[in-house]
Amino acid sequence: MIKNPINKIINLGPLILLYYLSISEIDSHFENYFEILSFNIQLIIIYFWMLKRPELLGSGHIFFSGLINDVVMGFPLGLSSLSYLVISLVATYVKNMTVNTRITTDWFTFFIAIFFSNLIFYILVSNFSELTVSITEISYNTFFTLIFFPFFWFLFNFYNSMITSGKNA
Amino acid sequence: MSSSRDDFGIAFRSALLQRGAAQKFSLISLIFVASILFFLDVFGFGFMKPVRSIINDGVYRVSLVASSPSRFLPDLTEGIKGFLAIKSENERLKKEIEIFKQKELNVEYLLNQNKNLKKILDSEDTYLKKENILLSKVLIDKSSPYLKSIIINKGTSSGILKGMAVLDKEYLIGRVVETNYLSSRVLLLNDLNSRIPVTFGEDGIQAILKGTSGTKPVLEYLPEDYEIEEGIDVFTSGKDNIFLPGSPIGTTTLDGKVKLFSEPSQLSFVKIDISQELGKEF
Numbered sequence: 037m038i039k040n041p042i043n044k045i046i047n048l049g050p051l052i053l054l055y056y057l058s059i060s061e062i063d064s065h066f067e068n069y070f071e072i073l074s075f076n077i078q079l080i081i082i083y084f085w086m087l088k089r090p091e092l093l094g095s096g097h098i099f100f101s102g103l104i105n106d107v108v109m110g111f112p113l114g115l116s117s118l119s120y121l122v123i124s125l126v127a128t129y130v131k132n133m134t135v136n137t138r139i140t141t142d143w144f145t146f147f148i149a150i151f152f153s154n155l156i157f158y159i160l161v162s163n164f165s166e167l168t169v170s171i172t173e174i175s176y177n178t179f180f181t182l183i184f185f186p187f188f189w190f191l192f193n194f195y196n197s198m199i200t201s202g203k204n205a
Numbered sequence: 206m207s208s209s210r211d212d213f214g215i216a217f218r219s220a221l222l223q224r225g226a227a228q229k230f231s232l233i234s235l236i237f238v239a240s241i242l243f244f245l246d247v248f249g250f251g252f253m254k255p256v257r258s259i260i261n262d263g264v265y266r267v268s269l270v271a272s273s274p275s276r277f278l279p280d281l282t283e284g285i286k287g288f289l290a291i292k293s294e295n296e297r298l299k300k301e302i303e304i305f306k307q308k309e310l311n312v313e314y315l316l317n318q319n320k321n322l323k324k325i326l327d328s329e330d331t332y333l334k335k336e337n338i339l340l341s342k343v344l345i346d347k348s349s350p351y352l353k354s355i356i357i358n359k360g361t362s363s364g365i366l367k368g369m370a371v372l373d374k375e376y377l378i379g380r381v382v383e384t385n386y387l388s389s390r391v392l393l394l395n396d397l398n399s400r401i402p403v404t405f406g407e408d409g410i411q412a413i414l415k416g417t418s419g420t421k422p423v424l425e426y427l428p429e430d431y432e433i434e435e436g437i438d439v440f441t442s443g444k445d446n447i448f449l450p451g452s453p454i455g456t457t458t459l460d461g462k463v464k465l466f467s468e469p470s471q472l473s474f475v476k477i478d479i480s481q482e483l484g485k486e487f
Contacts, residue, residue, distance in 0.1 A: 107261055108347055110390050121239060125232050164243070167398060174350075
């Protein structure tokens with residue numbers, strides 16, 4: 037009786053983290069230490085969990101967290117949602133096409149996912165909104181997000197194995 | 206070849222349309238909804254403005270609460286660090302006192318320079334009156350790699366208008382670009398979208414201060430063959446009739462950039478110059 041709600045909360049971990057990162061002031065832009073260092077943890081969370089355990093996130097929550105991120109960041113509504121949903125789309129496609137993946141294949145497919153996601157982000161911002169974003173900044177962000185992916189892959193994989201083993205027990 | 210293309214088509218359609226056990230919406234429907242929302246917001250349909258304003262006010266408040274732990278932890282760490290580093294702090298302060306003593310010697314020179322600058326800027330308008338200043342708390346200063354902005358806890362209900370100048374102490378830090386009923390967004394000077402007319406030096410050189418997304422904005426449209434010297438104070442020129450002339454911004458660096466007097470990532474309270482006419486659109 038007690039174990040069930042705890043398991044439920046543990047399973048909600050990735051979703052809570054996604055919402056928290058979208059709504060809180062916590063950011064992954066370290067301009068005070070290294071001006072070009074910034075990465076997008078939300079994209080990593082969405083890609084990893086949509087690939088491994090899509091039932092833990094849910095497309096509706098991804099869409100909604102994108103809307104929150106847009107409000108906090110000052111982007112037009114729907115922009116981050118679109119970006120996140122493109123990541124989900126690639127992850128779901130890869131999940132449908134593959135049986136068992138390793139970190140190298142996940143890393144490579146993640147590159148394709150963030151490339152399309154950030155490309156759509158840039159095209160929409162530069163062509164339809166009054167905002168100006170630097171393609172160099174987006175490239176740096178894409179590069180560092182890709183670089184940090186393996187670290188989060190191991191971290192999330194460990195978390196996944198923990199909640200999966202709990203489930204089996 | 207054709208079978209691999211079929212596989213791609215099937216997997217792609219499946220990815221777009223399928224709904225898992227816990228999924229209430231298909232990806233394609235959400236992508237469609239997100240696209241509609243985006244275009245409604247971008248093309249500024251009348252009903253979107255109040256909707257966005259209400260959503261903004263709500264989300265900013267929730268964001269403030271959600272960010273409380275992240276504000277508390279750095280404070281705690283800083284407290285411990287400060288406690289452990291009293292000796293080095295003391296030495297640093299001694300050095301600073303020495304520097305201030307040296308600076309005192311330059312006071313006369315600075316006073317003269319200030320007088321000259323006031324003359325250049327027609328200084329009757331340069332000083333902000335207390336009744337024209339509104340103090341506001343910074344609600345959110347989430348640093349984005351793309352946009353440099355902060356959210357403040359005053360909105361149209363307090364008389365804030367788009368375009369109003371925002372200051373930290375007496376230093377200009379940006380301008381209001383979005384107003385809601387209870388909150389506003391301030392575009393900082395280092396944002397890529399920021400352009401401010403400025404003046405500096407004894408000759409009153411005119412230039413445009415453009416944000417670079419980095420920490421230091423850059424001076425543009427300088428006179429031909431003009432070589433920038435280091436350490437010259439930069440002020441608003443007021444040529445745009447938005448900012449009052451004479452608000453200090455920062456000092457020049459050799460590479461044509463401006464080191465801001467106010468650190469954009471360290472803002473807690475800001476002042477808004479509300480002296481502009483109500484109802485004026487910028």
